[in-house]
Amino acid sequence: MGESPAGYFRRLKMNEAEKLLRSGAMSVKEVAYRLGYRHPGDFGRAFKSFSGFTPKIRRRRQPLFIS
Numbered sequence: 001m002g003e004s005p006a007g008y009f010r011r012l013k014m015n016e017a018e019k020l021l022r023s024g025a026m027s028v029k030e031v032a033y034r035l036g037y038r039h040p041g042d043f044g045r046a047f048k049s050f051s052g053f054t055p056k057i058r059r060r061r062q063p064l065f066i067s
Helices: 005-023 028-034 040-051 055-060
Strands: none
Touching: 005 028, 005 040, 005 055, 028 040, 028 055, 040 055
């Protein structure tokens, strides 16, 4: 299918992060913990690596795009 199991899981996790960030119901820190990150900074780096945006910037950008 062109994607490793780890890559697939990462994509699912980051897509869920985008949904949670855009909803505005949770802080970046809460999103990080909900997705299993022990440190919000680790989540921020992973999210930026995946999307090209920091979680705070992604929260403000339109439209929501999930691949």
